[in-house]
Amino acid sequence: MKKTHKPATIAAHAAGALDPQSGGVVPALQPATTFLRDENYELIRPDNTYSRDNSDNLRQAEAVIQALENADETLLFPSGMAAIAAVFRTLPNGAKVVVQSGIYWGTTAWIRDFCTRRDIALIEVEVDDLQTACAVHQPALVHIETPSNPWLKTVDIQSVKDASTATLLVDATAATPILTRALDHGADIVMHSATKAINGHSDVLAGVLSTPSKETEIWQAIHADRKMAGAILGPFEAWLLTRAMRTLPLRVERMSQNAQALAEYLLAHAKVDDVFYPGLPHHTGHKTAQKQMTGGFGSLLSVLVSGDREEALRVVGRLQLFLRATSLGGVESLVEHRHTIEPHTGIPENLIRVSVGIEDIGDLIADWTKALKE
Numbered sequence: 334m335k336k337t338h339k340p341a342t343i344a345a346h347a348a349g350a351l352d353p354q355s356g357g358v359v360p361a362l363q364p365a366t367t368f369l370r371d372e373n374y375e376l377i378r379p380d381n382t383y384s385r386d387n388s389d390n391l392r393q394a395e396a397v398i399q400a401l402e403n404a405d406e407t408l409l410f411p412s413g414m415a416a417i418a419a420v421f422r423t424l425p426n427g428a429k430v431v432v433q434s435g436i437y438w439g440t441t442a443w444i445r446d447f448c449t450r451r452d453i454a455l456i457e458v459e460v461d462d463l464q465t466a467c468a469v470h471q472p473a474l475v476h477i478e479t480p481s482n483p484w485l486k487t488v489d490i491q492s493v494k495d496a497s498t499a500t501l502l503v504d505a506t507a508a509t510p511i512l513t514r515a516l517d518h519g520a521d522i523v524m525h526s527a528t529k530a531i532n533g534h535s536d537v538l539a540g541v542l543s544t545p546s547k548e549t550e551i552w553q554a555i556h557a558d559r560k561m562a563g564a565i566l567g568p569f570e571a572w573l574l575t576r577a578m579r580t581l582p583l584r585v586e587r588m589s590q591n592a593q594a595l596a597e598y599l600l601a602h603a604k605v606d607d608v609f610y611p612g613l614p615h616h617t618g619h620k621t622a623q624k625q626m627t628g629g630f631g632s633l634l635s636v637l638v639s640g641d642r643e644e645a646l647r648v649v650g651r652l653q654l655f656l657r658a659t660s661l662g663g664v665e666s667l668v669e670h671r672h673t674i675e676p677h678t679g680i681p682e683n684l685i686r687v688s689v690g691i692e693d694i695g696d697l698i699a700d701w702t703k704a705l706k707e
């Protein structure tokens with residue numbers, strides 16, 4: 334496919350994946366773990382040896398994300414956490430890292446534990462202090478998340494990049510490669526939990542890293558580690574991901590429209606104290622989001638309902654279309670009472686995190702109208 338093709342074209346054609354052997358217009362699923370050599374002991378396909386290294390289905394899925402991200406190389410991992418861990422594992426003992434506060438709790442928890450075990454100096458800072466912290470500490474690695482989960486804080490990627498010589502890792506899961514191409518904004522590595530909107534059907538666990546330059550030392554180390562330590566996505570998951578990504582731009586467009594409409598409705602509701610969503614003009618990161626996101630502001634928002642913990646749980650319990658489950662970015666809407674999940678992190682007791690799906694927006698708003706009624 335041409336480099337000039339737009340995301341909708343790249344996605345619909347799965348970056349050109351076909352099955353030359355059968356003539357099928359979709360790629361075949363090839364689950365082999367090992368690959369043949371001929372009578373002279375040459376590999377039939379020099380790029381296929383053993384599936385802990387690579388396989389066709391993996392390359393097909395990676396090619397789609399690579400094209401969407403405008404990346405030099407893309408690598409898939411068995412989960413978003415495995416992708417983050419692959420980057421952090423390249424750090425030498427005693428290194429220094431700056432990590433944004435109030436991000437995905439699973440990331441924070443793992444990084445804290447890892448840094449303790451490896452004698453890595455971990456500096457956790459709020460969004461507004463990222464630039465200063467990077468300039469003062471000159472860390473080896475900086476990890477940010479934009480928009481952040483569940484606070485929806487927006488980080489100006491380029492300004493953090495410019496503050497130090499560190500490798501900048503950006504978790505852009507809530508933005509998706511459709512709304513933000515983080516590499517174009519200065520990220521050295523962009524990460525996504527592909528479990529979320531990239532797959533979008535709540536049936537594949539996967540993570541992905543992309544780089545604008547595969548020759549860097551850190552990328553080479555990540556690539557080697559994936560193969561040797563074996564944190565690689567299986568062919569069936571990769572095949573499902575390729576299938577799901579054909580509709581990624583469509584899904585993201587609809588989810589963003591729905592989320593914007595729901596956010597505006599909820600903000601105006603008498604029984605709502607506040608709504609965190611980058612698409613709302615009163616949101617502190619709105620200006621940055623407008624600069625960094627194109628085509629919408631994503632599917633994730635958080636709502637502060639008027640009242641206490643019991644009131645928030647009562648509202649969550651009365652919703653019918655918004656399924657009570659963790660995760661985000663799927664075609665079906667989900668809600669979560671984050672304080673129940675991470676009570677120790679300062680999450681307000683009346684915060685409800687919402688992942689807006691692709692359902693009819695009238696139905697979604699009606700569900701909230703009913704749930705917020707006396």
Ligand SMILES: *Cc1c(COP(=O)(O)O)cnc(C)c1O
Binds near residue numbers: 437440504507527
């Ligand atoms: C879900 C999520 C992760 C972790 O991804 P998994 O695929 O669940 O391992 C990391 N960052 C963000 C922002 C997420 O939402």
